Amino acid sequence: MLRFLLRRFIQAIVVMVVISIISFSIQSQIGDPTQQLLSPTVNQSERDALRETLGLNDPVMVQYWHFLQGVAKGDFGVSYFHKEPALALILDKLPATLELIVCTLVIMILVATPCGVVAAIHPRSLFSRAVMLISSLGISVPIFIIAILMVYVFSIQMQLMPSFGRGETVHVFGSWETGLLSKDGLAHLALPVFSLSIAIMPIFIRLIRAEMLEVLESDYIRFAWSKGLSSARIYFIHALKNTALPIITIGGIQTGTLIAYTIFTESIFQWPGMGFLFIEAVGRADTPLISAYLIVVGCIFVLTNTVVDLIYGLANPTVKFESHTL
Amino acid sequence: MSLLTVKNLNVAFRLGKQELPALMDVSFSLDRGERIAFVGESGAGKSILGFSIVNLISKPGYIQSGSIKLNKKEIIGLNRRQMQEIRGKRIAMIFQDPMMTLNPVLTIGQQLVEAIKSHTNITYRDAKNIAIEKLLSVQIASPERRFNQYPHELSGGMRQRVIIAAILLLNPDVIIADEPTTALDVTIQAEILQLLLEICKKNDVALILISHDLGIVSKVAERTLVMYAGRIVEEGPTLELINDPQHPYTQGLLNALPQMALPGQRLNQIKGSMPSLADRPSGCAFHNRCPYAMEKCKDQQPEFIHSGISTVSCFMIEEMLEEERNAQEGLL
Structure with a gap:
């Protein structure tokens, strides 16, 4: 176990170094920060002086080291825009985005699993065909269209749901503000989570169905039938446990996609999360903020995948963390 | 008294509007404690027959007509719960590949105990005791330890023993063994076969062995039924059938045994191959591979006739017997 964690830690460092190189090259290559920092009337010599103090004239390796x-x-x-430390800005917005992602994942597990399982048990049923049709629609329609449609139908036409912001939030421990504990907050959460789920769920339903x-x-399911077990036991103990293994792995990777999707969702719903902050930063060429976002997201990604691998190891008896093959 | 009677069983696969027959008019009976074998090439319908008996044919296959009686009680048309009662408790199955038959994510113990608990109302503790006892009876050393292990921690032969223990848990009347030793290496094959044989004899369990290995069949089965393209073509006591095969297909199968060829010689084959479900020849399905095929073989299905102590469905045999009878009458 310790060996496994150590190995994962080393892998994580390699990944993070690569991400840091990418963020750094963004910082040094996109635009000229002096144009953001100084007004257009400032003359060239002052600009050069600022470049010197910011260290922008140092060799690339030295800059990267700094x-x-x-x-x-x-x-x-x-x-450059907010005049505040980039990391603090990102971390401040992190709870909002995490709540979006976690809620989506929970809904996905609760809805996609039964849908996929039922569609696999009765592959020719009307329900199964409907699930396949709707899920292929979900895959092919991009998330920003889904989200805009949601706003149009539920907020503008039906006036049921709020269309932007987080609504009322409650302070939990420390600086964490949650929208999960107030009715208003939950109402604001509904549409963004719903659109994210629609975007990401179809792949999962199809995956679960195909795996199942x-x-x-397989022979072991036939053997289970021939032992005279109940169908509930066969489907939910024998089959689902085996189906879950590849799904767990894909789930980890898809969490990354989910983070990317939050950028769209947050923009459309004016969700005050880090994705929204990021898209604003891109628009303003606010490079410290962009690189801070990339590194934070990189950390989340590495972390979730490590956790996913641990869960996989617990679910699959043939994986031993002590073994040398890992 | 016959324990299991199958009469005119027809099984087909539904493909769109097409119906592809997989089993045609299969009839046989099995007595308590009797051991019979079904032989034939791949695709003859042996495995489908095994699965049909416990109503586990994979979709889109289904039983069209016929009757399967267990202890004189019809079991075709039973509902799911009643069928569940029969599976495992009255009729148990062993599959070909022990590496694939046990669920990889459940322990041996879980897979044994669940079988007992789904048929009887006993405590986990008692179920575990039965499981351990059965593991011992199939000569598994330190069953307590194996009980908590996962299938991947056991060898192939060991797994097949566990599977045999699993099917013995509820003392079934019939065991259907579908190529139980094909995936094992030769030395283990003999051990498992011996074990299966002993268990059947000791507990008076009837065995339906499905195999294409005539060597194994001759050691285990008292009676052998030869299948070709979904039909039984010959049935007889194993020894007689092997020593004096009647049907040209049975002759071909025996001829194809490697030990029938001399060293250095080409191995004998039956020319052609088993037809698929979709292009089953008319008449006697074997006519296009049969060295003795006659005109009427192409469009008529031969009836079963008695030849010696075997039963066979072949026009050539029919004519031969006819001639013999005529010759005898001529002599009189």
């Missing part, structure tokens, strides 16, 4: 030193200390620089169909054809 950048890494900063990152190691949690210092990503100061946002394959598992149901």
